[in-house]
Amino acid sequence: MVISHALGARIKRREDPRLITGRAIYVDDLNFAGMVHVAIVRSPHAHATIRSIDTTAARRAPGVVAVWTGEDVKARCGPLPVGPRIKEMKAPKRFPLVIDGVVRHVGDPVAAVVATTMDAARDASDLVEVDYEPLPSVQDPEAALEPGAPILHQDLGTNVCFRMTYGGGNVEEAFAGADVVVKTRIVQQRLIPAAMETRGVVAQYKGGELTVWTSTQIPHVVKTTLAETVRLPEHEIHVIAPEVGGGFGSKLDVYGEEGLVAALALALGRPVKWIESRRENFIATIHGRGQIDYVELAAHHDGTVAGLRVRAIADLGAYSQLLTPGVPTNTGLMCCGCYRIPNAHAEVIGVFTNRTPTDAYRGAGRPEATFLIERAMDLLAAELKMDPVEVRRKNFIPPAAFPYKTPTGAVYDSGNYERALDKALERADYRALRDEQAKLRKQGRYLGIGIATYVEITGLGAVAGLSGGNWESATVRVEPTGKVTVLTGTSPHGQGEETTFAQIVSDRLGVPVEDVVVLHGDTRAVPHGVGTFGSRTTPVGGSAVYVAAEKVKDKAVQIAAHLLEAAPADISTDGARFTVRGSPERSVEFKDVARMAYKAYKLPAGMEPGLDVTHFFVPKERVFPFGTHLCVVEVDPDTGEVTFRRYIAVDDCGNILNPLLVAGQIHGGIVQGLAQAIYEGVTYDDEGQLLTGTFAEYVVPQATDVPAFELDHTVTPSPHNPLGAKGVGEAGTIGATPAVVNAILDALAPFGVKDLQMPITPRRVWEALEGNSASR
Amino acid sequence: MKVEGTYTLPASRQKVWELLNDPKVLAKATPGIKQLDPLGGDTYKATIEVGVGPVKGTYAGQVSIADKVPLERMTLKVEGGGKPGTIRATGELRLEEQDGKTIVAYTGDAHITGLIASVGHRLIGGVTKQMVGEFFKALENELKS
Amino acid sequence: MIPDRFEYVAPSSVAEAVGLLQRYGAEAKVLAGGHSLIPLMKLRLASPRYLVDINRIRGLAQLQEDDGTLGVGALTRHADLETSELIRSRYPLLADAARVIADPLVRNMGTLAGSLAHADPAGDWGAAMLAVRAQVVATGPRRDRTIPIDEFFVDTFTTTLGPDEIVSEIRVPKPSPRSGGAYLKVERKVGDFAIAAVGTYVVLDEKGACRQVGIGLCNVGATSLRAKRAEETLRGRVPDEKAIADAARAASEECDPASDLRGPAEYKRDLVRVLIGRALRRAVQRAKGGA
Structure with a gap:
């Protein structure tokens, strides 16, 4: 796709002036x-x-x-x-x-x-x-599965809401024939959005x-x-x-x-x-995450992964909300990550507990999937005494293998995982970091380098196991004066589509970005829509805008050709004017074409008046952004504090419509991801009382608590939509959590610490090291 | 929320036992009890006002004594509800006499719901310790008087 | 998050404020920065009937040295201490502490005096003031009382301040020659209450031994605590590694933390040990003229 003056440009968010001057109207x-x-x-x-x-x-x-x-x-x-x-x-x-x-x-x-x-x-x-x-109440999802556990919904007779399985190949055989098996139990703590x-x-x-x-x-x-x-x-x-x-x-x-x-x-x-x-x-209001994952990874001595077994127990809370079951099932679907794992099996069990319901929270099941496979890959690297980079490299799905179907049923559209990894390593100067780590360890300082290579799923409802409602609508209406009104069925709430969608229209019609207004979130103005979630807005909603704008342009060209008495194929346009190729004197202004579309006394035979197209875009397939996040931390073994040294993110979201907005999404995403790693976690007591009931106890990081981010990109366009774009709203969250946790555990490797429960607060580091003479 | 410990009172076990079974003393010694009305048996209707500096809450509920083994042990139960939530606490007291003094070993468990549980968490431990200390100090004063 | 009904009064003099406190007694609370009181009121954990706002009283925001002490007014904000050149150059312990209290928004409003009067064991100023042996000036209906900081804290949220008294000033002794201080805090994130924090103040004699030692502990007891045994351990000794380690161990033994979401009591004790060691080393270094 050609990146024009409008598309791909660093245009500041048009929403911001009203937001930061307090003029926005909230409920x-x-x-x-x-x-x-x-x-x-x-x-x-x-x-x-x-x-x-x-x-x-x-x-x-x-x-x-x-x-x-x-x-x-x-x-x-x-x-x-x-x-x-x-x-x-x-x-x-x-x-x-x-x-x-x-x-x-x-x-x-x-x-x-x-x-x-x-x-x-x-x-x-x-x-x-x-x-x-x-x-009597039940708090722990595993306890809720036990016979005799208090039942929440007596009429259902069980706390199990659903069981789903994903997988393919022969997992039993793969494990039996493997040289090594690593296992872990991961608690994805609940988070408050x-x-x-x-x-x-x-x-x-x-x-x-x-x-x-x-x-x-x-x-x-x-x-x-x-x-x-x-x-x-x-x-x-x-x-x-x-x-x-x-x-x-x-x-x-x-x-x-x-x-x-x-x-x-x-x-x-x-x-x-x-x-x-x-x-x-x-x-x-719903909580996010809340999953217990049992993970087993089987591999050969050379680091080749042979099989993966996952048992995910999802803490649904007291009720099933709108998309509650779609979250853990996403984990089942995406648990193979970026790797060619021939044999995989995932069982996902949704369980009711006496807690606030859980539902989709930034990433919705994909962070859990990425975390479990990325932790398992690091455990495998440690077991085989290999560099975590090399274990990943060895198992990546190669670029030639796309479209690639995982044994769990996901069909990845496009990707080049090694390219993103290499770019991150180069930017970090990985070898130099490892040298510095070795040097500092001799001085009793503990540097950790963590890597997460992720692939995630965007562009539909992003809800595995559910069907329907995967389209998005857009209306592009050129007003009689040539100004453009866009109606989108997405409902942005911080994503900045008033800016990016105007860029798409500006790119297609050639009108200035300032001449395009984007309306959303009103069911009387926008006839139909699905909404904004699952990083679907740009690939699905943006594609709807793109196609509608193309159709508007086609009609405008036909009207212009009719006015200029030329064939539509001979009309060229720079947005402001339509001109007959080779005859620059024969031209008509865009706004005159718009006016004529409504005056309608000189339209091609059979053409309906108006310059207004509504399009429902139905994506053929989901799209799969990917990338590598690399985090460097230093851990103080005496106090347990973790300090960020560097954070490098190389993300591939296909074509980039506006680098500023992409950076904003990735920054915010990383903050939420690293928050899960070391800051945030819901705590209940054993009677279901929420102990983290205010911001004084539920630790949401602020700007001062996060490192500066070094961002870069590779660009692998998606074949599944006309923008070649993949969603980017959740990628940062998905990559960050395992990158940070892997970094902390890398720092603590000399102490023999292999796993830590998130959030890895100072007390958890201290508890892991307590009694370890090397730390005292 | 669990507490345990011991407190030594300068009196015989008999004397301490009598004190602990005297509702008037109980009302005076238990921090926050504003009113104690007998409901029969060893159960009392209570109005409890728990206050730590500016943080105050009034609870209406019951105080009862159970599992009595004269001179040896008893269980004190407090149950109440108020605007900030509910409190359900049990404390087991075991008495032992040594050289004319009585050593009271206590274990307690408090379940707190509502706002206090989720907002006051960081202070509950300290405040509970404080209140247990006040209770025994008040008993000690009672012995002196 | 809507407080109970309350009456708001804004006196224009200390005498008027004291008069209001006399009239309303325990029903009234003094409002200075409000960053502890207002959240409690919004949760309805605290429901004072009268709020006596002292922010309109002139002449309470001083920060100056005279008569051998530093006077900090009732309305002197954390941010005033944080940005003061006087504090930065002569009171390193206070400068360290001012920088780690809550976040900039709170520091712009909150006051040292209000923080002490609130007597939250997690308040950083309590530990800092214990270390430097400050005095609290209480103004009531009769003449001013000067309360040594050691006699000020009674229990969580409880001080010796009478219901008709307000904290009108805090007096901090001027630093002696060859003195140094430091304040160190471990928190889960910037702006959090401390998991544990410590303030240390040392005055060295001509031979380099500790003539005076002050150690205050934050959030490891029902009130801000003075580490008396740690101070005694160090007093009169040259603060070498052994002496510092002994003092650190003593402090970790004499503190009285409760287990909570920030960590188990054992962790907090160990943190006190680690932080006292570091803060004493820094205080000694500063006493010797280092930064």
């Missing part, structure tokens, strides 16, 4: 006359039966308009559907408030208090008396239309779901995602509060607002 900025506010009473117990709820005092409190319990909700609201199902999956539908009398995690909603001010609602929520009978803006919903029913403003990644899915939940015809529902302050997957769900606030607006006839508090965000 909480919306205020309407007569609006009432909701505070939600939530369970303090992980598992309990509600004996009774006494709302008398709350109803009498000043300003209170209504108090709803589960029974009130049931009378006015249907259940929330479970998302797309995978086969033989067992999961209940849910109501926006608990109605079957059992709470299943701390934070499960039990009552809603509506009052004229937010303060009054909050005050009155303390007056709702809920009498609970605590039940912690978007800067918490969730929030405003709903208003007026003039026969229900309008719902919600902080979501998927407004169209919310609209369709609400039709079922609040029992209104879908065409009477209008959903708007205004400015959305981050999601990372946590807003890729239809939540009970969306149904509840809509139902309240319908019942009360007043605008209703609910804004999630940060504490609620920690207990009532």
Whole structure:
């Protein structure tokens, strides 16, 4: 693909001025006359039966308009559907408030208090008396599998939501014939997505239309779901995602509060607002990760991998949310990584526990897959006393083998894994780093070099085992003055598509980027859409824009040819004008073509008026970005502290539409990935109480906690979309976690430390070294 | 949340046992107990106010004494709920007399739900220690008076 | 995250503030930087009925030396200490500590006096002030009281300050010749409460032995702690590696940490040992004129 003046250019995000000057409008900025506010009473117990709820005092409190319990909700609201199902999956539908009398995690909603001010609602929520009978709870997903474990959903009779297997070849034979087998058990700790803006919903029913403003990644899915939940015809529902302050997957769900606030607006006839508090965000918005992976890797003496066996136990939490089962199944699909592993088998088990539900969080199953195979490759290298680089090199899928089908069923589109690795090694000066490491060790200083080579999956729903909804829509409308309006079905919330999609249109039509506006997140403006998640926006949504713009251009050329009395094939354009080739004096301006498209008195015979094309892009296949991340750390064996020395990322996301935005995505992604490695982790006590309940205890890194990133790229275009692009929103997160953990374990190799549980906080390093005389 | 330790009280086992079984003393010695009303047997309705500096919470619940083996051991149970969540604590006290003094060995386990559990975690350990210390100090004062 | 109802009052003099405290007693809390109090209020863990905002009172933000002491006002912010040339050149322990308290946003608002009055065992200033043997000036309805820092902390969130008193100033003794200090902290991320932190202050005599030693410990007990035995171990001795190791071991034994998410008590004890060793070496180096 030709990178033009617009595409591939370092154009600053057009979104930023309004964001950084405080002029963006978020849900909480919306205020309407007569609006009432909701505070939600939530369970303090992980598992309990509600004996009774006494709302008398709350109803009498000043300003209170209504108090709803589960029974009130049931009378006015249907259940929330479970998302797309995978086969033989067992999961209940849910109501926006608990109605079957059992709470299943701390934070499960039990009552809603509506009052004229937010303060009054909050005050009155303390007056709702809920009498609970605590039940035994189960926190650990492995314990939940044991016979006799407390069952969350009695009607299902089991805590197992689903079991899936992936694989091919003959794993038993491969292990029997292997020279070495390395094994590990990995705990993918739960993470809190912690978007800067918490969730929030405003709903208003007026003039026969229900309008719902919600902080979501998927407004169209919310609209369709609400039709079922609040029992209104879908065409009477209008959903708007205004400015959305981050999601990372946590807003890729239809939540009970969306149904509840809509139902309240319908019942009360007043605008209703609910804004999630940060504490609620920690207990009532989905968590990410939460997986226990048993990994076995079999290999020959020369480092060739013969087989892989994985057993992944996913902690689903108390309920199945929109895409919950799609997360661990992604791990099963992608567990072979960049390597030609002829025999592989992965079993994935989804288990209910008395904790906040888990769902897609930046990477959604691919970070877990990459982590387990990258840790296993390092363990293999250590076992064989080989350089981790060489073990990887030995097993890479070679460039000539693409498209490549893994035994677990993924079909990789294109790749050159060694090229990205080499570029990272060169940039890091790998040999010099190893020399420095040896030198420092003699001085009692512990440098570690960690490598992760990843491949991941983007461009569809990115949800293995689920089907449907893989398209994205775009409308490119040239207005009569020649300015362009783009409507996209994606719903960006920080990704910057107002900039990149304008670049695509500018590239195709030749109009200046400033003449293109990109609208999104409004179901009345954008007829249909799927949303923004799974790094799908550019490869799928961007491709839809690309094709729509091409079709607009074709029509404009036909109109121009007709006006100039020439054949369409003879028309050339620079965007501003259409010219007959060889006759520069015969030309017409773009804006005149646009005007004529609507005046429509001089159009080619049979042509419909207008210059407005909607395209639904359906990708043929998924696309697989890849890369190498290399991290250098120093570990202080006395305090356990880890200090970053360098961080090098070479990512291949196919063609790059805007290097600034790609860098931004990778920076943010790496921060979240290294956060999992050494900072962040949800901790519950054995009764299901969240101990990491505020930012004082749940350690999200800030700018000062992360190294400067050295970024580079290789470019291997995808054959599956016209942009040749692969998604880049999650790549950083996927590469970073294993790179950092491998670096720390490389630093601690002289102490014989082979594995450490994430997050590798100072105390965990100290505990691993304690009693080791070499450290004292 | 578990605590254990020993405390030596300058009195005979008989005297200490009597103190521990006197609801008035219990109400006075147990930090935060504002009111203790007998409900029959060894169970009392209690209003408990736990305060550490500006951090205060009021809990309504029950205090009961169980598993009594006179002069030897007893279990103290506290259960309550309030705005910041619920508290369920049990403490086992074992008495042993040595040279006219009584050594009380205690093991306790507290389950805390809600806000305090998730926000106050870093302080709960220290505060619990502090409250156990206050309890025994108050018993000691009671012995002196 | 909405606090309980409260009444806000903003007095314009210390006398007026004290008058309000007298009237409202335990129902009132003084608001200085607010970065400890406001989060507790938003969670409704603390619900004072009256908030007495002292930020409008003039003349409380001083940071100057006189009469043999450094005076730090009730409204002197962490950032004032962090950026002061006087602090940087003459009070290395304070300069070290000011740099590692929370993050810049908190440092712009939070105050040394407020931090001490709040008496969070994880507050860095408590340990630092113990090491330098500061005094707390309390202003109440009668005349000012000067409270030695050793008598100030009673328990977690609890001080000897009366309900009608405010901390009007902190007085830090001027550094002696041949003195040096250091403050070291291990935290999970920048801005976190310490896993453990230590402040050390030494004054050497002409022969290079420790004439005076101050060691304060942060977040390893119910209050900020003075490591008394460690100080005694070192006093009068030349601070060689052996002496420093003995003091470090003593401090790790006399601290009283609780196990929590930051780590088990044994880890925190060991961290105290490691940090005391490092901080003493740095303090001694500074006492000898090094950086």
